[in-house]
Amino acid sequence: MDGINLENITYTYPGASQPVLKGLNLQLPRGQWTTLIGKNGSGKSTIARLIDGLLVADEGRITVNGLPVTEDHLTALHRQVGIVFQNPDNQFVGATVADDIAFGLENQQLPRAEMAARIDKALARVGMSKLAETEPSLLSGGQKQRVAIAGILALEPEVIILDEATSMLDPAGRQTVLDLLVQLRQEEALTIVTITHDPVEMTMADKVVVVDQQGIADEGPASQILCQTALLHRLGVGIPVAQDLSDRLAALGVTVPAEYLTTNEMVEWLCRKLS
Amino acid sequence: MTNAIVFGSYVPGNSRLHRLDPRAKLLLCISYVVLVFFANSWATCLLLAAALLAAMVMSKVGFRLYWRGIRPLAWIILLTVAFQVLFSTGGPVYWRWWLFTVTRDGLVNSLIIFFRFMVIVTASTVLTATTPTLRIADALAWLMQPLTAIKVPVNQITLMISIALRFIPTIMDEAVKIANAQRSRGMNLDEGGLIKRLTRMIPILIPLFVDSFKRAEELATAMEARGYDPAAPRTHYRQLHWHRRDTVSLLLLLVLAGAVLVLRYTL
Numbered sequence: 001m002d003g004i005n006l007e008n009i010t011y012t013y014p015g016a017s018q019p020v021l022k023g024l025n026l027q028l029p030r031g032q033w034t035t036l037i038g039k040n041g042s043g044k045s046t047i048a049r050l051i052d053g054l055l056v057a058d059e060g061r062i063t064v065n066g067l068p069v070t071e072d073h074l075t076a077l078h079r080q081v082g083i084v085f086q087n088p089d090n091q092f093v094g095a096t097v098a099d100d101i102a103f104g105l106e107n108q109q110l111p112r113a114e115m116a117a118r119i120d121k122a123l124a125r126v127g128m129s130k131l132a133e134t135e136p137s138l139l140s141g142g143q144k145q146r147v148a149i150a151g152i153l154a155l156e157p158e159v160i161i162l163d164e165a166t167s168m169l170d171p172a173g174r175q176t177v178l179d180l181l182v183q184l185r186q187e188e189a190l191t192i193v194t195i196t197h198d199p200v201e202m203t204m205a206d207k208v209v210v211v212d213q214q215g216i217a218d219e220g221p222a223s224q225i226l227c228q229t230a231l232l233h234r235l236g237v238g239i240p241v242a243q244d245l246s247d248r249l250a251a252l253g254v255t256v257p258a259e260y261l262t263t264n265e266m267v268e269w270l271c272r273k274l275s
Numbered sequence: 276m277t278n279a280i281v282f283g284s285y286v287p288g289n290s291r292l293h294r295l296d297p298r299a300k301l302l303l304c305i306s307y308v309v310l311v312f313f314a315n316s317w318a319t320c321l322l323l324a325a326a327l328l329a330a331m332v333m334s335k336v337g338f339r340l341y342w343r344g345i346r347p348l349a350w351i352i353l354l355t356v357a358f359q360v361l362f363s364t365g366g367p368v369y370w371r372w373w374l375f376t377v378t379r380d381g382l383v384n385s386l387i388i389f390f391r392f393m394v395i396v397t398a399s400t401v402l403t404a405t406t407p408t409l410r411i412a413d414a415l416a417w418l419m420q421p422l423t424a425i426k427v428p429v430n431q432i433t434l435m436i437s438i439a440l441r442f443i444p445t446i447m448d449e450a451v452k453i454a455n456a457q458r459s460r461g462m463n464l465d466e467g468g469l470i471k472r473l474t475r476m477i478p479i480l481i482p483l484f485v486d487s488f489k490r491a492e493e494l495a496t497a498m499e500a501r502g503y504d505p506a507a508p509r510t511h512y513r514q515l516h517w518h519r520r521d522t523v524s525l526l527l528l529l530v531l532a533g534a535v536l537v538l539r540y541t542l
Contacts, residue, residue, distance in 0.1 A: 052500055078502040090490050091497035095409045095441045102512030107502040109510045119512075137444035151501065 002065060003191065004028040004051055004159065009060035011046055020046050022214035030065065033185055033192040035202050038211035039235050044195045048161045052081045065158055082152030084165040088144035098132040101151045122154035126180055142173020149180060159191040178204065199226060199240040203262055226260035242266035285407050290335040292405040297414035299521035303528050304402040308395050310535050319538045320390055326531050327398055336404045344400035352392045359385035412436045413513055431505055446487060453482050
């Protein structure tokens with residue numbers, strides 16, 4: 001079966017009295033960008049770690065493009081799935097940018113000649129070719145996260161997961177990482193999963209999945225999720241500017257479109273209304 | 276900048292010594308240190324010192340930088356020398372008071388120890404000044420390779436060393452951040468006696484340790500996600516290249532060793 005399938009997943013952290021996920025079912029189609037949103041501790045990151053076999057579910061079955069997530073398939077699984085974590089520093093293994101990208105390739109026992117070619121290609125993809133020999137302490141957070149993405153691209157995975165990978169970056173750094181993701185989605189048939197609190201990032205995804213109370217509270221295109229202001233408030237997700245505007249207009253008695261509009265769509269709608 | 280205090284030593288350059296293979300430099304440095312222990316006369320000491328001086332000149336690293344490398348150790352060297360002078364016995368006695376005696380043998384020994392200390396520290400500084408730390412780690416890994424035969428996990432140790440080196444600046448930054456955070460809460464780090472200052476380090480060290488453990492755990496997860504398996508063999512991206520100049524440098528050292536040994540055992 002294609003894509004990522006989670007069936008009836010239950011997971012309890014060691015020492016916790018309550019499972020963080022209970023009987024969760026979720027399908028992430030191949031080649032699509034899905035965003036997981038939810039409160040801190042709702043189990044978003046747990047889902048990411050379960051998919052990559054970094055955690056083992058108490059119950060249930062997970063497959064990634066047909067490959068069952070079990071102890072026996074971990075090596076194959078780590079080749080298919082790449083994760084970019086939140087803290088740019090704590091995933092930088094190598095002493096230089098090139099060394100860091102080489103780390104995953106060394107684990108796959110690639111011959112050196114092929115490694116150099118893959119590193120060059122991956123660095124070119126993220127626009128960091130000039131910094132190949134730079135030490136991590138001289139890089140910005142955004143640059144480090146781009147290196148992390150390059151390290152994963154070099155492994156030629158099918159699935160890339162970003163676990164709040166932009167949350168510790170400044171706005172410019174965040175934008176470069178998001179632009180890179182948009183570009184990757186266009187050019188390669190990558191399945192992208194992002195975990196975020198950022199409404200802008202949500203609107204870029206094909207599908208938004210709301211993780212709440214041990215399971216999936218709602219899922220659908222961003223336009224359907226982002227207009228549920230009450231839900232967003234409860235999750236602690238920022239309300240997008242256009243939605244906020246639309247809510248305030250509604251409160252004043254203006255009839256507004258029911259679904260979420262991006263800022264540009266909102267501007268167009270307002271112009272049509274006013275002319 | 277914080278980096279400079281710990282491994283202060285690498286001075287970028289393109290001298291002959293910089294270009295030598297790190298394995299050659301490591302071997303040279305180790306065998307030189309061993310040779311220093313064979314030096315027992317003015318002739319051998321002068322010969323070894325001359326060789327070191329030649330290496331220092333060849334490295335094109337300023338003498339002032341070398342001095343900066345040795346200076347932090349000056350206290351230890353002086354203390355050891357003072358102990359030798361005051362406590363060792365043998366030969367004619369020049370001066371005696373309470374527990375302290377200054378004898379001829381004591382003076383000679385302290386001179387030899389002083390010489391050894393200075394020369395060994397300087398020789399290692401020549402190595403670290405001309406070789407990036409990471410390269411030294413690579414060379415060390417190569418040198419330890421034979422240990423795999425007796426089941427020493429050389430590759431894991433090497434990876435550990437290189438990760439430790441890579442995280443030094445990160446953890447230094449963190450320490451500065453924590454110190455600033457504690458200062459902003461009204462802690463005064465720069466006043467008081469030694470004991471007071473040391474106890475004030477505790478509120479910095481504890482968060483630093485906790486943070487480092489968290490880092491370690493996250494790093495381990497990230498490494499596992501990228502397919503790291505400690506038991507599996509890995510290929511290596513960084514490769515060292517042995518040139519003829521490296522062989523020549525080792526031959527030169529062999530000549531030096533021969534000269535020192537001849538001087539020691541025949542004269």
